[in-house]
Amino acid sequence: MNVDITLKIAGEAGQGLQTMGQLLAKAFSRGGWHVFANQVLQSRIRGGHNWFQIRIADSPVLAHSDATDILIALDDESVYHTRELNESSIIIFDSSLITYNPERGLILDIPFEKTAKENGGNKLMGNAVALGAVLGILEYDINILFGLLRESFQDKNPEVVQANIQTAQAGYNLARLKIESKKFPRLNKTNGVPKMLMNGSETIALGALAAGCKFISAYPMSPSTGIMTYLASKAKEFNLIVEQSEDEIASINLALGASYAGVRAMTATSGGGFALMVEGLSLSGMTETPIVIVDAQRPGPATGLPTRTAQEDLEYVIYAGGGESPRAVVAPLTIEDAFYLTAKAFNLADKYQIPVIILSDQLLADSYVTVDSFDVESLKIERHILSDEELKNIKNYKRYQITDSGISPRALPGNPYGLVVADSDEHDEEGHITEDVDWTRPEMVKKRNRKTAGLLKEMSGPIRYGPPEAKNILVGWGSSYGALKEAVDILNSEKEKVSLAHFNQVWPLPKEYFDFLDTAEFVCVAENNFRGQFAHLIAGETGKVIQNRINKFNGLPFSAVEIVREYKKLKNSL
Amino acid sequence: MMLDLNSFGKFETAWCPGCGDFGILEALKDALVKLNLEPHKIVLVSGIGQAAKLPHYLYANVFNGLHGRAIPAATGIKMANNKLEVLVTSGDGDIYGEGGNHLIHAIRRNINITVIVHNNQVYALTKGQASPTSDLGYVTKVQPQGVIDEPIHPLTMSIALGAGFVARGFAGDKEHLSLMIQEGVKHRGLAVIDVLQWCVTFNKKNNFAWYKKRIYKLGPEYDSSDKTKALEKSLEWGDRIPLGIIYKNGRPSFEEAYGLPKDKALVNEEIEPGKVSLALKEFL
Numbered sequence: 001m002n003v004d005i006t007l008k009i010a011g012e013a014g015q016g017l018q019t020m021g022q023l024l025a026k027a028f029s030r031g032g033w034h035v036f037a038n039q040v041l042q043s044r045i046r047g048g049h050n051w052f053q054i055r056i057a058d059s060p061v062l063a064h065s066d067a068t069d070i071l072i073a074l075d076d077e078s079v080y081h082t083r084e085l086n087e088s089s090i091i092i093f094d095s096s097l098i099t100y101n102p103e104r105g106l107i108l109d110i111p112f113e114k115t116a117k118e119n120g121g122n123k124l125m126g127n128a129v130a131l132g133a134v135l136g137i138l139e140y141d142i143n144i145l146f147g148l149l150r151e152s153f154q155d156k157n158p159e160v161v162q163a164n165i166q167t168a169q170a171g172y173n174l175a176r177l178k179i180e181s182k183k184f185p186r187l188n189k190t191n192g193v194p195k196m197l198m199n200g201s202e203t204i205a206l207g208a209l210a211a212g213c214k215f216i217s218a219y220p221m222s223p224s225t226g227i228m229t230y231l232a233s234k235a236k237e238f239n240l241i242v243e244q245s246e247d248e249i250a251s252i253n254l255a256l257g258a259s260y261a262g263v264r265a266m267t268a269t270s271g272g273g274f275a276l277m278v279e280g281l282s283l284s285g286m287t288e289t290p291i292v293i294v295d296a297q298r299p300g301p302a303t304g305l306p307t308r309t310a311q312e313d314l315e316y317v318i319y320a321g322g323g324e325s326p327r328a329v330v331a332p333l334t335i336e337d338a339f340y341l342t343a344k345a346f347n348l349a350d351k352y353q354i355p356v357i358i359l360s361d362q363l364l365a366d367s368y369v370t371v372d373s374f375d376v377e378s379l380k381i382e383r384h385i386l387s388d389e390e391l392k393n394i395k396n397y398k399r400y401q402i403t404d405s406g407i408s409p410r411a412l413p414g415n416p417y418g419l420v421v422a423d424s425d426e427h428d429e430e431g432h433i434t435e436d437v438d439w440t441r442p443e444m445v446k447k448r449n450r451k452t453a454g455l456l457k458e459m460s461g462p463i464r465y466g467p468p469e470a471k472n473i474l475v476g477w478g479s480s481y482g483a484l485k486e487a488v489d490i491l492n493s494e495k496e497k498v499s500l501a502h503f504n505q506v507w508p509l510p511k512e513y514f515d516f517l518d519t520a521e522f523v524c525v526a527e528n529n530f531r532g533q534f535a536h537l538i539a540g541e542t543g544k545v546i547q548n549r550i551n552k553f554n555g556l557p558f559s560a561v562e563i564v565r566e567y568k569k570l571k572n573s574l
Numbered sequence: 575m576m577l578d579l580n581s582f583g584k585f586e587t588a589w590c591p592g593c594g595d596f597g598i599l600e601a602l603k604d605a606l607v608k609l610n611l612e613p614h615k616i617v618l619v620s621g622i623g624q625a626a627k628l629p630h631y632l633y634a635n636v637f638n639g640l641h642g643r644a645i646p647a648a649t650g651i652k653m654a655n656n657k658l659e660v661l662v663t664s665g666d667g668d669i670y671g672e673g674g675n676h677l678i679h680a681i682r683r684n685i686n687i688t689v690i691v692h693n694n695q696v697y698a699l700t701k702g703q704a705s706p707t708s709d710l711g712y713v714t715k716v717q718p719q720g721v722i723d724e725p726i727h728p729l730t731m732s733i734a735l736g737a738g739f740v741a742r743g744f745a746g747d748k749e750h751l752s753l754m755i756q757e758g759v760k761h762r763g764l765a766v767i768d769v770l771q772w773c774v775t776f777n778k779k780n781n782f783a784w785y786k787k788r789i790y791k792l793g794p795e796y797d798s799s800d801k802t803k804a805l806e807k808s809l810e811w812g813d814r815i816p817l818g819i820i821y822k823n824g825r826p827s828f829e830e831a832y833g834l835p836k837d838k839a840l841v842n843e844e845i846e847p848g849k850v851s852l853a854l855k856e857f858l
Contacts, residue, residue, distance in 0.1 A: 030858070196857035206853065212845035215654060234853060239843040241653050241832075246679035250646040253639065257619075257650020260637055261658065262841040265650070283640050371857075376850050412841065413635035413651070414658050416614050421629075421636040424622070432630050433588075433638070 003033070003058040003185050006065045007134060010051040010081055011074025013044055016127050020072075021052030022368070023152065024131060025197055027145045028056045029370045032192035036061040036482070038367035040556065043222065043306040049077040058191055062334055062369065062482025066559045069184065070137060072130050073100050090179070092133050094126070108133065110174055121167040128164045132171025137179050139188045142172050196371045200335045200364035200479075201226025204268075204294060206374070207342025209238055212381045213292070214263035217243040217254035222306045223362040224268040224296035248273035252280030256289050260422055262385065262412035264346050268294035271313050272303060278320045281355050285325030285448065287422040288400070288408065290349035290356075292342070297361040299555045308555030309362035311478055311528035315536065317357045318507045324445070326352065326452045329507035331359040331478035333463060335369045337504055343379045348458060351384050352451045353410060359506070361528070363557040364479040385410050391417040398429040402443055406450030452508055459505040461513040466492060466499030471521040474567065475546070477503040477534050479557070484526060486560035491567065498567075506534070514542045524548040524570055526563055577607045582632040589624060594745035594771030594782075598692055599628055601748040602663070605755035609659075617660045619648035621673060624699050625665035625692035625771075642672025645680045648687050655839040656686070656829055659759060666693040670706040670726050680764055681735040685828040688758040688765045691728065692745070694773040695780050702776035712779060729808035732766045733801065733821045739765035740808070740821040744789055745772070746782060750817060757819060763827040770815070785815070792818030799823060 007024060009017050018039065025037040036055045042048035053068070055061050068084040073093040082102050085091070089105035094112045110133055112126030121128065128149070135142050146165050153161045198206075205227045208216070218228045232242040241258070245251045248269050255265040269277065274295045284291045295317055299310035317329055328348050332338035338360065345356040386409050391397060394409070397418025401408045408429075413420040421431030426441055428434045434441075463481070466488045476484045481502050491498045501516060503509075517523060517538075523546050525535040530553045539545045550566040552558055582603045589595045606616065618629035622641035629636040635658070639647040644662045652660045662669075669677055669691045677689070695712070697703040703716045707728065711720040732740045739761040743751035751769060758765030770789065772782045796818065797803060804821035834840070 194858045196854060198857045202857070206850055209853065210847045210850045212847060214840055214843065214845075215650070217650065237853075238846070238849060239840065241834075241840060243653070245646065246675055249643060250676055250679070253643040253646035254650035254653070256639070257637065257647035257652075258654040258840075259650075260647070261617075261651040261654035263654045265654075279640055280643070283643075287637075287639075374850075374854060376847060376854075379847060381845060381847065412655075413617050414614065414655055419614060419633060419635050421638075423630075423636065423638040424640050425638065431636065433627065 001057050001059050003056065003187065004061070004065070005069045005138070005184060006053060006055045006067060007070045007072070008051055008053045008068045008081060008084070009072045009074070010049065010078040012047050013042065013050055014046040015074050017050055017052045017074070020127050020131055021054060023145065023148050024134065025054050025368050026148055027135070027140070028054070029197035030144050030194045031141065031187070031190040032194060033187070033370070034058065034060050034195070035197060035370045036063060036367065038064050038363065038557070041307040049075060049080065051081070056187070063486055063560055064557065066561045070134055072134065073098060076100065090137060092130060108175065108178055110171065115170050115174065116167045119166045119170040121163040125164055125167040128167040129171035132168035133175040136172035136175025138184055139186045141188065141190070142169065197368050198335060198371060199226065199366055199368050200332070200338050200360055201296070201366070202230050203335050203339040204342045204358065204360060205230040207339040208266055208292070208346070209234060210339070210376055210379050211343040211346035212264050213266055213346060214239065215241045215255060215258040215265035216267060217245045217251045218268045219245055219248045219251050219273055221270045221273045223298060223365040224270050224294060224360070226365055227268040227294060248276035249280065252277040252291070252293070255291055256280060256284055256287070259289050259291055260287070260413070264350070266292040266294065268296065270296050270298050271300045271316070274313065274317065274320070279322070281327070282321035282323060282325070283424050284355040285321065285323065285327065286424050288353035288448070289422065290353050292345045292349050292356050292358065294358045294360055296365045297359060299553065305555045307362065309528060309557050310553065310555065311361060311480070312533070312553070313359065314506065314529070314533040317359060318537070325448045326354050326455055327507070328352070328354065328356045328455055328459070329359060330356070330505050331503070332364060333478065333481035333502060333504045335364060335367065336371050338364060339374055341504060347380070347382045348455070351382060352407060352455055354451065359478060361479050385412060388415055388417065391415055394418065399431045400427060400429045400444065400447070402429060402447050404450070405454055406447045407454070456508050456510050459508060459510060461510070462501040462503045464499060464501055467497055468499065470497040470499040471519070472496065472498040473516060473520045473523045474498055474500045474563070475502070475523060475525045475534070476500065476527065477506050480526060480528060483558040483560050483563055487563035487567065490560055490564050506537070509537065509541045511542050514538060514544060517542070517544050517546070522548070522571060522574070524550060524567060526550040526558065528552055528558065577610055577612065579603050579607060582606065582613060582634070585631040587631050588627055590775050592774045593624070594694060594773070595625060595628060595692060597745035597748055598663070598690070598751065598769055598771065599631055601743070601751035602628070602690070602755060603632055604748060604752040605759065608752065608756055609759055611659050615659055617648070617651050617658050619644045619651065619660060619662045621664045621668035623665040623668050625663060626668055628663045642668055643676065644668065645673055645676040645689065649680060649683065649685050652685050652687050653840065655841045656834060657839045660687040661759070662687060662689040664691065666691055666695065666705045666707045667697050670728055674706070678735060681732055681737045681766070683828050684738060684763045684825060686762055686764070688755065688767065690755065690767045690769060692771050693728070693768050694771040694777055696773050696777040698773050698776045709779070727809060728766070728768050729820050730805060733804050733808055736825065737766050737821070738763040738823050738825045739819070740804070741765070741767045741819045742817050743767060743769045744785060744817055745769055746786065747817070750791065754819070761822070762830070763825060788813060788815045789817050790814060792816050792820070
């Protein structure tokens, strides 16, 4: 990479960090640059210390960097980021508003509010001055920012737009005057055609729309709410029902009702809400009603850290629920992957008539990344529902007919040829309550669980990255892919031959996907949790115990540099 | 197709001989015949309890879900296919206890379903504990000193929450109960029908004779559109217990308020994944 710059906006909630961050990130994605942006937030509406970091590069980036090249400091607590600065970093702040004496880097003291006022704006437009200054440092095309300002203030009067543009230009000019040396690569040329900038909540929602999802019922819970919010904005256009329910128990039961009646349905929540859904999950298993459930993980237990990230719910979502029935669990690697995996989740749910869980997390849900395009055409919607023609030829329709695959032919209520009876009690082939323990009960248990055999064949193996002959292997799953992939690059550049085996389909787990462990010399599993849940799962499913673990559980995502450091520690301790 | 009671079949039940549930089942069948609803056009939704087994005892589509969760499941079914006639039949423990929160919000939502509550003031399937509607002082093995919690007043609560149709029937008066169910189904919006029902095995206090002595039917002079009077009437309990449509109004149903098309069910709507390509452009 010739260009790899990290911008960070740090300040209190309520200071406009998110708006500034999104505008900046989009300014660069429109210029064709690759962007990865993530936010670290406290669960509050005002105050605290939050930051929005944007990494800009000339080739794809999927994780944040530990270093900060340009810091916009909006509060005194921004001093926290001093450790991320180096000698060439630039710190932009207004000394009339905050006190900050960074030990290193170059200070760009700009009176945000004063500049705004002098250039036809008001003090609220100080942020536009700061944005302009960042672009000035990089000699970036400020017209792209002007375009974004016009779009985001299009509901306001033209004077407001003009004032924002003038103040941004003033910030740009000030920075150009004060920064003479070419500290950074100049970004005055675009890096190709504009790219889409999207977060994981949006790609999951878009994946659901592409899969023909017609129904979502959910209860707002960070960090899952963005899915429902995006779908609500598209409800009219896509003929979709978005229902904010009274609690998560209602969410899943509403969705199961809708699915029983024949539409593709989903719900989304985080760990605490998932707990309330567990009986419903079990109901999906018993009544063989398809459903897609998103668990956007946050650190727990209980309420935990609502706006931070974790991979702590893996074992929970695999084992939750009374009784035994199959389910599938997918864990997107990237924001882009979330789109395709969501579409796959709906097909699996319909084909096997099971619950499918998408394990997202705050990192995936709230981060923004650039995406070139999605291959919408490649997605197939496979419903596996009997047509009226097919039903006509079935003499005595049985919803839970015993079959070799364990999958029974699915009809929808309302058809004139066969009644559709579903029951949370143990039931006979027609769906009616039964307590026949001699034949029906054991046959139904076997039928339901036979579906696992088919399901195992549907699960894709790990994404392999790095030199295929490497005997050192880093193992991961889900959203940590970006950091782990980059760690592999760094290690290999330092002559340490390492490859990555990263899973995005984590249950059920075919044993053969772990054959690589037999020839490996050093294996290490990295996860955003304390106990090493994926390592446990591997041990349980394959009998292969991996002792080397990298576990991070403070609520923040891995960085590549951190993985490299921990990897070396483990390797050197051998 | 001409329907009669036989169209809905005859099934062996798990109910005690003499149970009030039989009366409710017969009244429901009668109402369905009179409404000319063929079995495949109906979905009966229930939770758990003896009452919740009712859907297994007549021909219809059935979703017998979780304890307390009949109303959300029924709501989801109706949202997905508004061509289906969706009725909930479950007990007082299921709807007023375990599922109380769902009833509250279903009333606010006002989707066009009919909720029939078999209210025998006792938990019978778990062998005789107090229910949310058990009278004060009612003695059980778990409440040996007698019930000390104020009973739920389901009709008062429903009216207060803004329900558009609130009625009470009696399992021992099939003709009247059938009428209540027919009116409930015809009502556009959520209909709550509380059905007084005796329990031959566990409720020795509120038995058939106890109800028979107290119930009376509201006459034509009663104005069911007067909310204040209805609230007063709904609290009448003791020596005299009123049956009939206690309260009725014409507030818009969920379907009307949400703007769902009347002529097309969500399940039959086109799926247009191609539109996603247009939505993606907004991210540039």
